[in-house]
Amino acid sequence: MSKTVSNKESDIFKRARSSQKQKNEPTTENEEEASIAAVLTELKTLRAEFSGFGSKLDGIDGRLCKMANTVEALENNMNEVKQDLASNIARMEEAKTRIVSTEDKLETTAADNRWKNLRMFGLREGEEGNRQMLDYVQEMLPGWLGTDKSIMLERAHRTLGPAKPNQDRAVLIRFLKFQDREFTFRCSKMRDIKHNGNKLSFAQDFSAETMRQRLEFNAVKKLFLDAGSFRGFQQNPCRIRILHNGQIHLFSSPEDVEKFHRGL
Secondary structure, eight states: OHHHHHHHHHHHHHHHHHHHHHHHHHHHHHHHHHHHHHHHHHHHHHHHHHHHHHHHHHHHHHHHHHHHHHHHHHHHHHHHHHHHHHHHHHHHHHHHHHHHHHHHHHHHHHHHHHTTEEEEEOOOTTTTTTSOHHHHHHHHHHHHHTOOOOOOEEEEEEOSSOOBTTBOOOEEEEESSHHHHHHHHHHHHHSOOEETTEEOEEEEOOOHHHHHHHHTTHHHHHHHHTTTOEEEEETTTTEEEEEETTEEEEESSHHHHHHHHHTO
C-alpha cells in the first residue's frame, strides 16, 4: 500500500517538474531571440555608423587630394617665380654693367671735351662792358700772362646760373689749341695776376663727378703734401699720384692710399 502511494507521489512530482520545464523553455528561447534581435539591431547601427565614417573618409580623402594638387600647383608656381627672379637678376646685372660702361664713356667724353678748358676766377661781373666775353678775354689774356704770344680762344663765357651779390661767377674759357691752354695754366701758377685790384686765378675745368672723386682724397692727400710726395691726379680714371723712392704710384681709392702710407 505504501509503495503504491509513494509511486504516485513520484509521478506527480515528475509531471510537475516536466510541466515547469516546459513552461521555462519558451521563456529562455524568447530571451535568446530578443538578445539576438538586439545584437542585430546594434550591428545595423554600427554598420550605418561605419557607412557614415566611410563617406566622411571619402570626403577627407577628396579634400586631401585637392590640397595635394593645390600644393603641387603652388610649388610649380614658386619654381616659375624663382626662375623669373633669377632671369630678372641676370638682366639687372647686365643692365647695371651697361649703365656703368655708358657712364664711364660719358665721363671719358666729358673729360675729353674739357681738356682744352680753364676756369678763370676773380673777374668782376660786367667788367667786359658791352663787349663779348670772348673778345675781351682774348685781348686781355696776353697782358695778364706777361707774354706777347697770341692766344686763340674758341669761346669764353660766364658759368651758368644767375649772378649772386658780392660773388663773381667764374669765366669758362675754351682754347683753340691744347698747347695754349697748358701754357696759360703754367704761366698763371708762376704769376700774381691782378685786374683792377682783383686777383685772377685759373683752374682746370673738371666735371662734377671728377670733383667729387677728388674731394674723397682730401684727407689722405694731406699725408703726403708736407713731404712733397703728392703729384696731383690722373684725370680719367681719377687716381691720385704719389711719388715714393723716385717712382710714381697710382691709387684708385683713399683706403688704398692709407694702406700704402701705413706700410711706409
